[in-house]
Amino acid sequence: MSARTKNIASLAGELAESDEIKEAVEQQIQSSRLINTLISMRMDAQLSQAALAKHMKCSQGKVSKMEGGTDETLKLYDVVEYVGALDHGIQLNIHPNNMPKSEKIKHHVFMIHDLLNDLAKLAKDDDVNGEIAKKIDTFFGEVLMNFMRGFAENHQTVQSCLTVSLGGAVEGITEETKSLV
Amino acid sequence: MMTDKEWEADADHFVLKTQLKKIVKNHSEEYASCFVNLDKVMRQLNNGHHLRAFHINFFKSEGKGLYRIGQTSVSPSMETRLYVCFNEEEKVCYILAVGGKKTQRSDIATCQKVASTLIK
Numbered sequence: 001m002s003a004r005t006k007n008i009a010s011l012a013g014e015l016a017e018s019d020e021i022k023e024a025v026e027q028q029i030q031s032s033r034l035i036n037t038l039i040s041m042r043m044d045a046q047l048s049q050a051a052l053a054k055h056m057k058c059s060q061g062k063v064s065k066m067e068g069g070t071d072e073t074l075k076l077y078d079v080v081e082y083v084g085a086l087d088h089g090i091q092l093n094i095h096p097n098n099m100p101k102s103e104k105i106k107h108h109v110f111m112i113h114d115l116l117n118d119l120a121k122l123a124k125d126d127d128v129n130g131e132i133a134k135k136i137d138t139f140f141g142e143v144l145m146n147f148m149r150g151f152a153e154n155h156q157t158v159q160s161c162l163t164v165s166l167g168g169a170v171e172g173i174t175e176e177t178k179s180l181v
Numbered sequence: 182m183m184t185d186k187e188w189e190a191d192a193d194h195f196v197l198k199t200q201l202k203k204i205v206k207n208h209s210e211e212y213a214s215c216f217v218n219l220d221k222v223m224r225q226l227n228n229g230h231h232l233r234a235f236h237i238n239f240f241k242s243e244g245k246g247l248y249r250i251g252q253t254s255v256s257p258s259m260e261t262r263l264y265v266c267f268n269e270e271e272k273v274c275y276i277l278a279v280g281g282k283k284t285q286r287s288d289i290a291t292c293q294k295v296a297s298t299l300i301k
Contacts, residue, residue: 005189009220021205032217
């Protein structure tokens with residue numbers, strides 16, 4: 001038998017002397033990412049399956065069945081209930097597959113704008129000696145710094161791809177990127 | 182909560198190999214499911230969760246440091262389980278055997294003996 005490994009699918013396949021089993025385990029592990037996140041969230045909250053079921057107003061068997069399955073067997077409503085019981089929410093982002101990245105960025109910029117707006121309102125309503133407003137002000141600074149850093153890195157990459165010709169025309173832009181700018 | 186060294190699995194001390202062959206041949210889905218659930222357990226260990234804090238239905242203590250991991254999400258023609266033990270200091274999960282309900286008593290006794298040599 002082989003040495004120690006972190007790859008459970010390989011180990012299952014090796015013991016069974018079957019590549020088919022290895023692939024089946026691998027595929028199911030890949031389809032258990034959301035389940036693993038859910039189990040981890042429940043454990044972080046130090047709740048048993050029974051305790052979570054109580055919060056979800058369902059049977060412990062249902063929680064057990066969810067955690068024992070794969071992501072494909074999960075129902076959206078059950079996941080909403082599960083994370084809701086752990087005081088979390090779900091944000092679904094549905095968009096066309098061919099949506100340009102520029103549109104996605106715009107969408108996120110608007111979302112960030114709305115969230116910052118909410119925080120600004122919170123600061124305005126602050127009546128606890130301005131403590132909340134001070135914290136929000138610091139946070140705004142951090143957001144700006146992080147954004148500038150990320151933006152600068154990527155902008156630099158873009159600029160290094162561009163060569164400006166003597167006539168001033170920008171070369172190196174493909175048809176696809178033209179539709180993004 | 183992540184710690185530096187990740188948990189590893191070790192099958193060097195696997196016993197009941199004839200039984201393994203039969204299960205693989207006749208109940209491969211159940212066998213695969215046990216390993217998928219083992220992966221779930223390993224991930225939670227890597228997330229820093231302690232064995233004693235585990236509350237997962239397919240994961241049960243059989244005493245003397247031995248644990249069983251059951252199959253889920255398949256319609257079982259035979260209830261299959263994977264027997265494992267853990268060395269928490271070295272972060273190693275020893276895969277000891279795979280068995281069914283009919284042979285569970287002797288399987289557990291055999292695995293407990295092996296486990297006692299690995300986790301002391």
